Amino acid sequence: MDLLETIKKRIEEKIENASVQILDPRNDGCHLEAIVVAEAFEGLTLVERHQMVMDAVKDLFSSQLHALSIKTKTPDQI
Template identity: 50%
Template sequence: MLEQQLKQCLEALNPTYLEVVNESSGHGGYFPGKESHFKVVIVSEAFAGLRLVQRHQKIYAAVGDLLSPGKIHALAIHAFVAAEWQGQDTTSPECAHAPKA
């Protein structure tokens, strides 16, 4: 549910590539169905000429109240313009509080 809402909100930035990954299962306190931690990889010309913090602000504005308490707890953002996108590593680090296998 939150994952789909996040995708819909980010479509407003007219991405040429959009990947939303629910990483909740890799974090402490996870239970099946929990949606709290996401990673976004987005390529859009809407970021042209913007510094990293400005790109993040644009994304925060697009997702609105999905980042409010009780919804998305953490959002990892990888925001690029097309010329920057090739070969970028968007791998997420392991969470120190991840459930042990």
């Protein structure tokens, strides 16, 4: 499984019913972007939402992941 798929799977496992898209805008495999839409974000601050996403992938930063831009929304925000 490649890094993008690993990140997607981990976020989906951590955040119930999340719609997750992982992009590699620089095409370098190191600077990635996560777009996550989930009802679980309802009522949470932006920091709390980002913490939920980071909790799913934080261990990857020590070995494979260099940078992850995170965009979070609830279904009502899209």
